[in-house]
Amino acid sequence: MYSDVLLATDGSECARAATSHAVDLAATYGATLHALYVIETRIGYDSGVVDPATIEDDLRAEGESVLEAVGDESRARDVTLVDRIRKGVPEREIADYVEREGIDIVVVGTRGKSAFKTILLGSTSEALVRDLSVPVVLVSADGETDSDT
Template sequence: MMKILVAIDFSDATPEVAEQAGKLARAMQGEIHLIHVVEPRIAYDVAGIFPEDVVIPKEEVGKSMTIKALSEMRLRQLAEELKDQWGVVVHSKVTDEFDTQEAIETYAEKEGADMIIVGNHSHSFLSSVFLGSVAEEVIRHAKVPVLVVPVKAFDADKQGEGA
């Protein structure tokens, strides 16, 4: 059974990346492993707060969640949607590693992934040079094939067209 690791960042790319993963998993009779990397604790150390301390209000009165708990909930929901839509086995994992690319690679190795799927946002050349890109780093270091799902940048000027 083919194991497909899918890096999820909850951006506008997520639906397209998830759809491609579902199609491929069903066609290959494979299973999907979703991974989301939360900003690491060290990033919050400077501000003196931690991901599990940041409370996100929910719609229900009096309920709140931490960033990591919210991410886990959203990833489980996505896993259920993929399972229901594509009829495949889906696992989910939220981690808080310092290096997103390294977290993806480590999980891929640990789970014996046969392929990694990532979304590639439309970044400018300078943005890619100075900031790098998780997709680019995964491609450079992966020990298994990487499928990059191109995602076009959202164009606010076209939002109202045709509606």
């Protein structure tokens, strides 16, 4: 049914719960798990106090750490993993990845790291449910799921 599962992650509590669900899905279907971490570019990092390149480096290091944890969980379940870090607007980068890689289903946390950002810019998970043509499974921090196609 599914040969390519995408986990879109930001390392938040909900994303960690989504990781377990995505690994379970991939293991159940013998699918390849794709894990994508997007460095957000809509936020102005040029404060004059901290070098934007330093912030981007820190975010990239955070992404590498998050993807390493996904790798650990994938290896424990003998799931093939393809991991990527991209830079851009998360919902656009995720949609592009889905199209380019032929993803069958997307697993994402219901909320990211910043509740303020959700209010200000709109939720990435909401945009994915609204815009993607593949099923999207939303996972809350307690591991409860809700899916929409």
